[in-house]
Amino acid sequence: MDLATLARPQLNRRDFVKIASLTVAAMGLSQALNPRIVEALEQVAPAKPPVIWLEGQGCTGCTESFLNNLEPSAVSILLDTISLRYHETAMAASGHQADKALTDTIKAGGYVLVIEGAIPLAQNGKFCTIAGKTFVDIVRESAKNAAVIINVGACSSFGGIPRSGPTDAVGYLFRGKELHHVFDDVGNKPVINLPTCPVHNERLVATIVYYLTFGKAPEMDNYHRPLAFYGKLQHDNCARRGQFEARRFVTDFKDPAQQGRCLILKGCKGPIAFQDCWERQWNQRSNYCIQAGVPCVACSQPEFYQETSPLYAHDYDFGVK
């Protein structure tokens, strides 16, 4: 996308068509919906939907991943598609101003709430505080008036890596596989989980656009993951599945003759990983873990990381010894 395109004060129909086709493709929707999405985007664009993006026990990796959008570019999403009212890494405001931007947006209500990072419950939430408030309280406040909640990454979905630490870190709804009911008091609103470590930028953008178009969450599984992205198993669709069936496994990374074989004996968790990394890939579809030669650690799963460790040891019962 050239600068002049980016710099237009307003996205035009061509840009919306691009975003719509990304969404249709990403979500596995019918092409027939394309015009409807374009129309919805044209309607929301003049009054861009407000977004609050919170970060708790995260690493900013999901923000980094979001910024990797090229078509449509992250900048055009930030400046033309949504109104990003609060995001600690991207916003110009500091300190008191930032805090006020958050409070004002919450008061006005009806925003998309994006949560990055886990929520630590131990010691009354003291393991993460911002402006003197605990992250647990900030999430509760922000969730009350939100229209929809999107949890980006493994951490805010299920607790991710921090769940294995000493801080009783949980996702918004789940502690691993279990519902924890900590935020039951904030009302019924769609909660969408987009796990993996970090979040996949295309899954995130398509989910936001879907919500803006249809005003509801896409069809989801029991873990609140959109079926379009998390409905199929890595192992059933893996390009190395033939190697698995032929019992040709990588046992020693040093051996060049073993490159391209099935990674199960190196701990591959593909047999429990529901995702479409095998098809969607990462970073403008340039590569993904197994294709790069490294076992899948099932970062899309609620079991990650507590139950999937050790990552590179074959100790799940997948029928291979």
Add this chain to the structure above:
Amino acid sequence: MTRVVVDPLTRIEGHLRIEVEVNNGVITDAWSAGTMARGIEILLKNRDPWDAPYVTSRLCGVCEGVHAIASAQALEDAFDIELTEAGRLMRNVFCAGYYVHDHYVHFYVLSALDYLDIMAIANYKGSDPGLLGIKDKIVGLVVKGDTSPFTPRYEPDAFTVNDPETVTTLVSHYIKAIEMKAKSQKMLNFITGIQPHPNTVMVGGCVATPSREQLLALRDLWLEQKEFVDNVYLPDVLAVGTGPLFPLAKLAIGATDGNYLAYPMLPQDGAAKTEDISFGGSNHLFKGGVVNASGARGTLSDIAGINVAPVDYSKITESVTSSWYNYPQGSTALHPSVGVTEFNLNKTGAYSYFKSPRYSSKPMEVGPLARGLVNKFPALVDFFKAGGREGVVARHLCRALITKSIVDQGIAWIDRLIELRTAGPLVGMNEKAVPRNAKGFGVWDAPRGALGHWVEIENHRIKNYQMVVPSTWNAGPRDENGVKGPYEQSLIGAPVPDTENPINVVRIIRSFDPCIACGVHVIDGRTGKVKVINLQ
């Protein structure tokens, strides 16, 4: 006396709270506090050592790769593994490649808004269609009354650049930088599997098996990055740093007390084992070293002649007097090989989740300026000769100079990888079984500074894991002797003429490029103890 609190300190990675005391328009005291912890060192206990590079790379989504590398090096030291050439090169290319985007994203996206009066764009009078487009866009946002995320913001001050042409150009580069970042991550992904967060750096090297086509595509994308650095990033930093911002440089705004530490990084040839590293990393693109400035801060001038001592890794300790941790009875400072991470959230006098790292009992500034001084970058020597001093501007300059060396050097590594790949499959791994009992450490100079991982293995499992990370060095609190950490030092003396608008506080801290998630190993224990007179 006015006390000013900036929390959250935005446009950084992680959660940081800065508190300063202002007397007659000048900062006279400062406190830096990390306010989030995950206890990664604790969760690694009793795990399979192979997990460590993956888990520690998730310490930070901004400088993920260096953690994976430092962790893998610590384990390779413990396992006694030597890297293959392909393994070393793939790690170098990956690490160098993300250094590149990391530095210009820091300059344009995280820092520039502290120096530019973005609203000056409305007065752009030129005829460049791209820049007119930017003008239309910003004016369009203003007209519609929705200028987030550019507002609210601190008000421009005497040091702010407000020439419409310069501001508009830099904002157009802000937009371009984000696009280049996405492309750079795609480029790296040919050897990392997903980006950010590499999954291929492991104990023994790099498990990736890129094809020749992928390496050629990587090479093309690398050249595109080089072009951006050569024609946009470096010229912008030089123009602004020696132009409108030179007064800030001459005043040494944001200088620390003058002790600098850098570790070696990017091994050029031969074994990349820790043994080489402890000899000063002579075969590294950037060598490590220690600079102890004599005299008052901000008074260094002849940096070509300064004395650089080799790093002695046994001299590193961490203290927890002002941190929410306990140490065993009788210890105040511990070497990381015997370090302890045990939370105490109710500790009196503590105000941060950072520990206080020290080298020979002294706090050290780490990061680009330390790297520039230790390696005596010629352009930095010239900058000092012309009257530039340590501090905010020097840090931005060093970042650009580092990026330039890296983009220039990287192409040789890529070409060698292509040569190796043309001859046969790349073997980046030299794996070995986990030893029963062993100890090791690994160091690397992360974009934000000196990074070290220390590991102890017992019965094939991790017994103890300790990380002394760049932002702990820079952002750590007072130690047992009451000596302040570098962020705290750097704020003292800085002008804050308007306590409602403490723009210098954020400029100074952001010039370090804080990356907090990895450094904080909590809470606001100070609240209640300190009366906040003016919460800005």
